Amino acid sequence: MLFQLFPTLIYKENLSISPINMNKIKFSPIGDFNYSTSDNILEQKYFSSLKKEIQRHVDIFTKDILEIENTLNFFITRSWVINIEKINNGGPFHSHSNSFFTGVFYINVDEEKDSFQIERSKSYQYLEYNYENINEWNQQLMTYYPKKNDLIIFDASLSHRVGHHLTSNLRTVVAFEIFAKGTFGSKGSLNSYNMGKLTL
Numbered sequence: 001m002l003f004q005l006f007p008t009l010i011y012k013e014n015l016s017i018s019p020i021n022m023n024k025i026k027f028s029p030i031g032d033f034n035y036s037t038s039d040n041i042l043e044q045k046y047f048s049s050l051k052k053e054i055q056r057h058v059d060i061f062t063k064d065i066l067e068i069e070n071t072l073n074f075f076i077t078r079s080w081v082i083n084i085e086k087i088n089n090g091g092p093f094h095s096h097s098n099s100f101f102t103g104v105f106y107i108n109v110d111e112e113k114d115s116f117q118i119e120r121s122k123s124y125q126y127l128e129y130n131y132e133n134i135n136e137w138n139q140q141l142m143t144y145y146p147k148k149n150d151l152i153i154f155d156a157s158l159s160h161r162v163g164h165h166l167t168s169n170l171r172t173v174v175a176f177e178i179f180a181k182g183t184f185g186s187k188g189s190l191n192s193y194n195m196g197k198l199t200l
Helices: 045-065
Strands: 010-014 027-030 033-036 072-084 101-108 116-119 141-144 150-155 159-162 171-184
Touching (some): 045 150
Antiparallel strands (some): 010 150, 072 171, 101 150
């Protein structure tokens, strides 16, 4: 018998969104990627409907699925657009500080070729061993091939990266970070390990 302890959740939905006019966005090249010069892109009027829809799914994820107490409201902080046209090996693995969750929305993507990857966090061990076969219990890397209008939300501490870009077809992604405001630690405030609350 097998059972999972503390599963890692990845929230995914495919959104029904009208085409977005990207002509007003200014970009700056960094390596093989082009980043929007604005890191609050979802605050722009032409992204208002997308921001509203993403926020609706943030609420579903935090309130309905994770059931985080209602003293906290989660909201989008930074957001930016990444354009990728050059064939490349993808970006480096990274995580996001100063946020609880992070997410991506795929505006343009070469389905079945463009990928998104998350690697398993692993504490140090003296000896490494290999596996005869990779399965859901031992896999160290998850590769996902998104579809156009896919939305993905996950814990900001997860190490992830933009996967290989194998064609010169345009890949456009909106990336964003999620923080919370309200009262933290409202339950168990009389316990010796939690002497009070924090309101942000």
